[in-house]
Amino acid sequence: MNQDWLEKIRIRIDEVLDRTLGSHLGESNLLDAARYSVLRGGKRLRPALVYAAADAVGATLDSADAAAISVELLHAYSLIHDDLPAMDDDTLRRGHPTTHVAYDEATAILAGDALQALAFSILGKEDSRTDAIRVKQLRLLGEAVGFKGMALGQTMDLESEGKVLSIDQLKIMHTKKTGALFTASILMGAVCGNPNKLEWEAFKEAGEAIGLAFQIQDDILDQIASTETLGKIQGRDQVLGKSTFPGLLGLTASKKEAYALMKIANTALERVSGNTKTLEMLARLSVERTS
Numbered sequence: 001m002n003q004d005w006l007e008k009i010r011i012r013i014d015e016v017l018d019r020t021l022g023s024h025l026g027e028s029n030l031l032d033a034a035r036y037s038v039l040r041g042g043k044r045l046r047p048a049l050v051y052a053a054a055d056a057v058g059a060t061l062d063s064a065d066a067a068a069i070s071v072e073l074l075h076a077y078s079l080i081h082d083d084l085p086a087m088d089d090d091t092l093r094r095g096h097p098t099t100h101v102a103y104d105e106a107t108a109i110l111a112g113d114a115l116q117a118l119a120f121s122i123l124g125k126e127d128s129r130t131d132a133i134r135v136k137q138l139r140l141l142g143e144a145v146g147f148k149g150m151a152l153g154q155t156m157d158l159e160s161e162g163k164v165l166s167i168d169q170l171k172i173m174h175t176k177k178t179g180a181l182f183t184a185s186i187l188m189g190a191v192c193g194n195p196n197k198l199e200w201e202a203f204k205e206a207g208e209a210i211g212l213a214f215q216i217q218d219d220i221l222d223q224i225a226s227t228e229t230l231g232k233i234q235g236r237d238q239v240l241g242k243s244t245f246p247g248l249l250g251l252t253a254s255k256k257e258a259y260a261l262m263k264i265a266n267t268a269l270e271r272v273s274g275n276t277k278t279l280e281m282l283a284r285l286s287v288e289r290t291s
Contacts, residue, residue: 002281009051010044012061016069020122033103033111038076041094041231043289045282046071046181049210050189052278053203056269057193063129066122067137067188073119074141075181078150080112087158088240095231116145129192137188144184153177157242165243171212178218179211186210186279195272202271206279209268213261214286216254219244221291223251229291258287 021035047068054064083090083098084105091101100108123138143149153176160173186207187200195203219237223246227234237244245254265283269276 002278005278006048006281006285009048013044013047013068013072014039016065017072020069020073020118029103029107030110030114033099033107034076034115036096036102037080037099037108037111038073038115040096042072042076044072045214045285046075046185049182049185049207049279049282052276052282053186053189054192055189056203056272056274056276056279057190057195057199058274059189059192063192064189066125066127066129066134067141067185067192070119070123070137070141071181071185071188073115073122074145077112077115077119078145078154078181080108080115082154084108087154088236090232090236092227092232095228133191136191140184140188140191144180149176149180149184150178153180160243162241163243165248167245167248170243170245170248174212174215175208178215179208182211182214183207193274199272202268205268206265206283209261209265210283210286213258213265213283216245216258216261217287217289219246220251220254220258221289225290231291255287262287 017038021031021038025031050064050068050071051061054061054067079093080099082088083093084100090098092098096102098108099111103111120138120141123141124134126134129137145151153173156173157177160169165173183204184207186203190200190203221230222234222237222244225234237247245257249257262283266280269279
């Protein structure tokens with residue numbers, strides 16, 4: 001059904017990202033590395049969530065563009081830094097050498113820094129959004145990636161290597177490392193409209209559930225999929241001694257947990273008065289994707 005919608009959104013975001021990282025930023029190895037990191041494919045699921053949430057509150061795609069671009073630039077920055085030797089030390093991403101391998105470590109760090117700065121710059125620019133919407137989106141993204149969100153989750157992940165976490169500890173870590181940006185993506189789209197308090201909490205609950213379900217599927221795929229399918233080296237979690245959902249629960253129970261979270265997300269979205277079918281489709285994609 002909505003696969004056509006998703007493909008159109010991917011094309012839309014790719015075109016905007018290409019323009020965003022265009023020649024107006026000058027010519028430099030830094031820009032080349034940033035373009036290499038951002039434009040080599042990707043699921044574009046996070047910006048899709050922005051657009052789907054905006055649609056659910058009756059907002060236009062144009063009004064959600066800045067948030068969608070910012071989320072994807074921020075995501076790209078996080079991947080560059082996650083792959084660095086000081087973190088997960090990965091050499092393959094999206095079927096290509098990671099940025100620090102293709103360029104060098106210093107350039108990769110700076111490209112990530114520049115993408116993060118650009119994300120917030122774009123989110124704060126004046127356009128059809130009101131000042132109140134821009135400020136709220138800036139705060140949502142900042143909170144999602146900082147001391148209580150993605151950066152904290154990555155720190156927890158690094159500190160847990162070689163340790164066996166409880167399932168509750170694992171959920172807390174990934175709610176921050178992965179889930180926070182998923183939740184922010186949905187809320188940044190929802191704020192383009194005028195959701196009431198009940199709907200806002202429903203969007204938040206759905207985002208948290210979808211983000212955690214996505215991570216469970218990520219853990220499953222790391223165990224069962226091939227390097228060619230994943231576009232990154234298979235089995236890295238085991239090599240790094242990370243606790244994973246399949247490692248703690250087994251594959252079957254992990255899959256059941258992911259589907260249970262999808263149901264939680266869909267149940268939460270029933271409290272939203274607008275059309276949430278696209279968000280529900282993206283929730284299903286999070287647990288049924290094969291790469």
